Amino acid sequence: MGKQLRLDKLLADTGRWSRKDAKLLLKQGRVQVDGSVEKSGDRKVDPELAAVAVDGEVLRWTEYRYLMLNKPGGVLTATEDRRQKTVLDLLPPEYRDLFPVGRLDKDTEGLLLLTDDGALAHHLLSPRHHVDKRYLANIDGEVDAADVQAFRDGIVLGDGTVCLSAELESMGQGQCLVTLREGKFHQVKRMLASRGKPVVGLKRLSMGPLQLDETLKPGEFRPLTAEEQFELKKL
Numbered sequence: 552m553g554k555q556l557r558l559d560k561l562l563a564d565t566g567r568w569s570r571k572d573a574k575l576l577l578k579q580g581r582v583q584v585d586g587s588v589e590k591s592g593d594r595k596v597d598p599e600l601a602a603v604a605v606d607g608e609v610l611r612w613t614e615y616r617y618l619m620l621n622k623p624g625g626v627l628t629a630t631e632d633r634r635q636k637t638v639l640d641l642l643p644p645e646y647r648d649l650f651p652v653g654r655l656d657k658d659t660e661g662l663l664l665l666t667d668d669g670a671l672a673h674h675l676l677s678p679r680h681h682v683d684k685r686y687l688a689n690i691d692g693e694v695d696a697a698d699v700q701a702f703r704d705g706i707v708l709g710d711g712t713v714c715l716s717a718e719l720e721s722m723g724q725g726q727c728l729v730t731l732r733e734g735k736f737h738q739v740k741r742m743l744a745s746r747g748k749p750v751v752g753l754k755r756l757s758m759g760p761l762q763l764d765e766t767l768k769p770g771e772f773r774p775l776t777a778e779e780q781f782e783l784k785k786l
Contacts, residue, residue: 554599558582559592561603563645565610567774570645581606615668617780618646619761622663623769628654638663641770652676653684653734653758661686661755662763665772674786675759681715681732682759682786686739687722688729689752694721698746702729706742714742728756759786 556564562573562582576582577590583604584596596603598612622628622638628651629637635657639647642665649665652672666672675682702719718730727748729739740750756763760782767773775783 554597555595556598557592558584558589558594558596558603560645561596561598561612562605562610564616565612569643576605583607611777613780615666615671616646616649617668617775617783618642618649618665618772619764619767619775619779620663620665620772621763621767621769622655622660622755624658624660626770627657628663638665642772655755656737656740656753659753659755660769661753662758662761663755664758664761664775671783675783676734678733680786683757684731684734684755684759685757686729686731687754687756688727688739688743688750690725690727690743690748690750692748693723693725694719694727694748698748701746702742706745708741708745712741714738717742725751759783 559570559573559577562568562576563570568576574592577592580588580590582589584594585602603610603612620638620641625636626641627635627637630639630650631637638651639649642649646665649667650672652664652666653676655661655663664675674680699719702717705716706714708714712735714735715733717732720728722728729742731738739753743750761779764773
């Protein structure tokens with residue numbers, strides 16, 4: 552016998568419905584298991600063998616879940632904190648068992664991936680894989696050619712920390728794009744500060760092939776599309 556899941560949890564795990572919505576679908580008789588209407592969320596099924604459908608549409612179940620969050624400033628990238636709001640507090644209860652992949656500073660905004668796929672998270676964060684992470688920085692000053700070359704050569708911070716070669720591109724008007732292939736503590740801020748260009752605002756735009764969905768307002772999230780999942784797993 553394979554993995555057995557409660558039917559209401561299986562519906563919620565697709566990312567299309569909350570657990571509350573799933574219970575309503577069942578109550579309304581809109582869910583079928585192997586061709587028969589099922590109204591009990593307690594019913595356990597093998598998601599890899601059972602044909603589960605809603606309104607006649609057979610669902611595609613995946614073992615892991617992946618969410619894209621547009622992280623707002625002022626929220627901790629953590630799974631729990633007794634005193635401050637975390638990114639999990641922005642999610643409904645059915646997603647509270649996910650964890651963030653990597654860390655954005657409290658005041659940093661933008662793309663944050665949350666999942667329960669530990670193997671993928673490890674791959675994305677492993678220093679030896681050098682997955683690109685791209686940021687838009689608002690700075691006090693303007694980037695010049697010497698700054699671009701210094702980033703390309705690899706900056707050594709004041710405490711002796713050696714940074715890998717990184718890309719820096721001026722966007723004008725106190726903005727620049729930074730692409731890193733690692734994720735040291737406060738790295739973007741420290742690198743730009745070392746060049747006399749302190750950061751006043753930071754937003755992550757991408758992580759590997761995953762691009763921030765700009766239609767998501769700060770604090771909003773959505774499940775990754777099948778194509779986005781495929782591109783991440785290709786890594």
